[in-house]
Amino acid sequence: MKLGFIGLGIMGTPMAGHLRAAGHELFVTTRSTPPQALLDAGAVACKTAADVARQADIVFLMVPDTPDVEKVLFGKDGVAEGLSAGKAVVDMSSISPMATKDFATRIAALGCDYLDAPVSGGEVGAKAASLTIMVGGSEAAFARVLPLLQLMGKNITHVGGVGDGQTTKVANQIIVALNIAAVGEALVFASKAGADPAKVRQALMGGFAASRI
Numbered sequence: 001m002k003l004g005f006i007g008l009g010i011m012g013t014p015m016a017g018h019l020r021a022a023g024h025e026l027f028v029t030t031r032s033t034p035p036q037a038l039l040d041a042g043a044v045a046c047k048t049a050a051d052v053a054r055q056a057d058i059v060f061l062m063v064p065d066t067p068d069v070e071k072v073l074f075g076k077d078g079v080a081e082g083l084s085a086g087k088a089v090v091d092m093s094s095i096s097p098m099a100t101k102d103f104a105t106r107i108a109a110l111g112c113d114y115l116d117a118p119v120s121g122g123e124v125g126a127k128a129a130s131l132t133i134m135v136g137g138s139e140a141a142f143a144r145v146l147p148l149l150q151l152m153g154k155n156i157t158h159v160g161g162v163g164d165g166q167t168t169k170v171a172n173q174i175i176v177a178l179n180i181a182a183v184g185e186a187l188v189f190a191s192k193a194g195a196d197p198a199k200v201r202q203a204l205m206g207g208f209a210a211s212r213i
Contacts, residue, residue: 003059
C-alpha cells in the first residue's frame with residue numbers, strides 16, 4: 001500500500017519503520033530531517049504534509065499535542081490540502097477527544113475516513129511493535145487499517161466512535177498518574193516512618209500492591 005507517516009520522533013520513527021519493513025511504500029515528513037536509516041530502508045522524504053497526503057492512501061500522524069495535529073492537518077501545506085476522496089487519516093498522537101471529533105468532521109467533509117488511534121507502551125513498545133492501540137472511528141475504517149496497526153502493536157481495541165480512542169488514552173493516563181502518585185506517597189510515608197523504602201518496595205512487589213509502576 002501507499003502509506004504516509006508524519007512525525008518521526010522517538011515513537012514515530014520505529015513505528016514507521018515497521019510499516020516500511022512490511023513492504024509498503026512509505027512517504028514521510030517531520031519537523032526536522034527524516035532519520036537516514038528510514039530513508040536508507042526506502043522511505044521517501046516529502047517537503048510538506050500535503051505532499052505526503054497526495055502520495056499516500058492512508059496517512060498516519062504521530063506528533064506531540066493537539067495544536068500540532070491541527071497544524072499538520074489544516075495549516076499551510078497541511079494534510080487536508082493533499083487529500084482526495086477515499087483516503088484515510090489515522091492520528092496516533094495523544095490529544096484532546098473534543099478536538100479529535102472536530103478534526104474528524106472536517107476530514108470527513110473531504111470524503112475521507114478518520115481514526116483516532118493513540119498508543120501506550122512508550123519507546124520500548126514502539127521498537128518492539130508491541131504497542132497497545134486504542135481506536136475510535138467507524139467499523140469500516142477500522143477494518144481497513146487494522147492490518148497496518150497490527151504491524152505496530154499487539155493489543156489493538158476498537159473502542160467505539162471517533163474520539164473514543166482519545167478518551168480511552170485519557171483514562172489510561174489518569175490511572176498511570178494516580179499510580180505513580182500513590183507509589184511516591186507510600187514510599188515517602190515508609191521512609192519517614194523509619195523503614196527502608198527499598199525493602200518496603202521488595203515486600204510490596206510480592207503482594208496485591210505490585211504493579212508495573
